[in-house]
Amino acid sequence: MKNSMSKPFEKRNYKPFIIALSIILIGAIGALSGMRGEKNFEAADLAILPLTNAILNSFTFVFLLCALVAILKRNVKVHQRFIYAAFTTTFLFLITYVSYHYLAPSTSFGGEGFMAGFYYFILITHIVLAAAIVPLALTSVTRAWNRENARHKKIARWTMPIWLYVSFTGVLVYILISPYY
Numbered sequence: 001m002k003n004s005m006s007k008p009f010e011k012r013n014y015k016p017f018i019i020a021l022s023i024i025l026i027g028a029i030g031a032l033s034g035m036r037g038e039k040n041f042e043a044a045d046l047a048i049l050p051l052t053n054a055i056l057n058s059f060t061f062v063f064l065l066c067a068l069v070a071i072l073k074r075n076v077k078v079h080q081r082f083i084y085a086a087f088t089t090t091f092l093f094l095i096t097y098v099s100y101h102y103l104a105p106s107t108s109f110g111g112e113g114f115m116a117g118f119y120y121f122i123l124i125t126h127i128v129l130a131a132a133i134v135p136l137a138l139t140s141v142t143r144a145w146n147r148e149n150a151r152h153k154k155i156a157r158w159t160m161p162i163w164l165y166v167s168f169t170g171v172l173v174y175i176l177i178s179p180y181y
Helices: 015-033 048-072 076-103 113-145 149-180
Strands: none
Touching: 015 076, 015 113, 048 076, 048 149, 076 113, 076 149, 113 149
């Protein structure tokens, strides 16, 4: 039951937050790509982090698929919960990814021929679309928060397949490069 004294819904401007967070995240990850890792880091075995990243990407992929199925069945509440779960695993992925790439040296792919071409195609498209998904996912969720359903649906039609691709190819990149760690 609604209270007649309740405050009316007020849209918020999330655009500055989306821009700032996108620049910070993409900039930090870009800066890490040029670093060689922390020298003589021995406080923990970092070998578990790439596997952890792949597991978190796997969970993100599954959560996104479940969110897609839920919204296709018009179950908005379940859809929201799976989207929040995907954001959570993506956030945890970012923490472990940044930690690993700050502390460990970069690993080179050792394959040749077709496999090298396949790997680098997947890697490059993964990187480019991962950068794009940051503002897309944030814009999608904030449009939903602002109850801009038509605009949310319009951008989510792009966001969902791209985010699915990024989470899936994150796992695939790990599988392809794991023999070279």
